Amino acid sequence: MRHTLYMCALNAKETNGACKELFYRLVAKGQHKKLAVIAVANKLLKQVFGVVKNETLFDRNYYKKIA
Numbered sequence: 001m002r003h004t005l006y007m008c009a010l011n012a013k014e015t016n017g018a019c020k021e022l023f024y025r026l027v028a029k030g031q032h033k034k035l036a037v038i039a040v041a042n043k044l045l046k047q048v049f050g051v052v053k054n055e056t057l058f059d060r061n062y063y064k065k066i067a
Helices: 002-015 017-028 033-054
Strands: none
């Protein structure tokens, strides 16, 4: 499962806007590319958890309002 998540992160760093931004920001700060991909995998897990928890479709323009 870990390998599958890693491969998904490699794809997400090019296609998912939030993951792409995270990856290139970390690489620009001097992180190794492999560590940046692991951070993207963590971001993907958080996105999946949020979608499953809220029982909604993924919306890239969704921002939780802080009351």
